[in-house]
Amino acid sequence: MIKKADNLNMFIAMLIKLRQTEFFKLVKPTLISIFPFVLLGSFCQMIRLNLFTSNGFLVSVLGLQHWALTNRGIDELMLSLTKLINATTVVMAAFLVAKKYTQVHHCESRLSGGTAALSLLFLAAHYTDDEFRFYGLILTTQGLTWAMILGFAVGIGFRFLGRPARRAKLKPGDVVEEAMSEVLPIAMIVIIIVLLKIGMGQLNFASIGTHLTGQVQQLIANSHFKVIWLLLMGVFSQLAEFLGFSGNLWNNIDQSTQIINLNAALSKHSALHVPNSENFHNLFVIFGNVGGQGMLLSLVVLILLVGKHKNLRNLSRLSLLPAFFNLDGPIMVGFPILYLSTYLIPFVFAPVVNMMLAWIVLALHLIPAPVYPIPAGTPGILMAFISTGGDWGTLIFSLVCFGTSMLVYYPFLKLEEQLLDEFHMGTPLAEVNQHEN
């Protein structure tokens, strides 16, 4: 019993230590600054997917296809707005972290933020055929962690290359001298970024991904313990998402078995017995996400039900609607899940617990396999229901998964509240509000 308490204390101590690191201190004000933008981006995306996309959820379900709004032009307009809001958010994050770093270290520079923004855009862009193309991943909220790390690194560059000693000697009128003192760090950083980009160009990420996927497919096909591999893939996907890589690395790995399943279900008029009910799509993509990515909706609902902190509750209220439609941006940035936090463990394991439950009920043929296609932007809680052709038992099972995830998140919510109460070491938005109370 004592040992258990010790372990818990060690865990708390570790979390506190992490939150005292310089990086986290810089991240805090940055995340607060960008939160409204992230919220705006999520609402735009939600509205687009549900009202303007011709195969979107509400459009399909309410039969709005012939409505004037589901128009390709407007859809593309909204998509471009959403993507630009996300891109601007990420560029701003890099800018703000770099700026703040130079402020904290008294080597304040007019251009540290601008250089961080330039570096990020340069890494994300690709100029070809007389036009710019951007690697989507870097400029989405998924790339936020990396953008902030980049901003941090640029800040360090300015601190050590900016010759603050020389600048300190400058007289108030030496405008040209002052401006020129920034040339060296900017040039050096640009050179480093160019080298980094050349290095990145050497790695063919797409072929590595294809190769990895092929290997994994083979491994699973030959394995006697298929479900173990599937669970490990779930863990890996969640960790990747948490670290800011694309978590849906393997979401299309089952395309061919999905078609076999679909055809079998269509010709038998039932999805109860399909050849490959035990696959990554069924277990992870559907049941691992019945509360959105990482089952975050269950955390939101949990906080609204039993959360003691007004600020966490306010955050949850704002995030509820986007989270219902699987848009986790506000939670990822606001709580923040995105950055190392108390919620790493439940974020990874709540979906994995669901995968195990789903494996059992599918193996026992208690529910049909989720084989039918679903509209874009279908809320997680309804995904399984719709992709089983509207099986009510499956909806009930989805709710059971949802409740289980709330139980998985509960101890970690309590831990976070303890950190807030006893150590004032909460997550950015929550803690700032704490002081105001």
Next chain:
Amino acid sequence: MKISRKILLIGSLSVVIVLLAVMSGQWAKRNVQALETQQASKLSPIIMVPGSNASQNRFNQLVTELNQTSQEQHSLLRVLVHKDNSLSYSGAIRANDNEPIIVIGFQDNKDGFNNIQHQAGWFNHAMQALMVRYRFKNVKIVGHSNGGLISTYALEHTLKSRDLHIKKLMTIAAPYNLNDANSHGETAMLRSLVTYRTRIPRDLTVYSVAGSQNFNTDGLVPLYSVLAGRYVYQGQVRHFTELTVTGSQSEHSKLPQNSQIIQLIKNFIVDED
């Protein structure tokens, strides 16, 4: 106050979920049904088009003989297209028959290029109606005499549907150069058919069957007129095969009952399995 707020949250969430579930459940059921029909559209009829002065009953004997000599029993539906595009049906497609024969006849079945163009329009109209009614996505077409010309003209001009795949076409004694026996002279119709040949689907397999009583005619249509089909199809479609049937019952109007031709339909047009 606090408790009631929680109840409100749970209540409103449940109402939203149930409401959306009821609506999306209906959508899901419709979607599954649509997918099932789509998959079930293994239905692949053989469409038969009679020639001029022949009715929708033209192929009755052919179908009877086809069914007598094969295990698969093809049901027979006859459609008459009136001048005003209205359709009258006789016969029926049996419920589990994946390869019924549908004969499309025309009220106005007169000869001549002008009327062939009209008939191709009526043919297309009937096809569209049949596709909606029976939900098939692919067909085989057999056209006798001018029926072969109507099919060809329809392929080039009227029969336009992304949802319809024409697997095979057999024209029997189709006078591609009308009754012109001269292998060098071109009628306006042949010129038109050749001009627009590039509109014919490239993945089509075509058989052109000629009948021959002597060395140059089936008694009505000159052999050269039938063979002129090569100028339309050869090099444009995936496979183009010309066959000449001789012997008893190789007279033009007897060709649909010719046992050789029935055998050819069985071998080349009827789906295997």
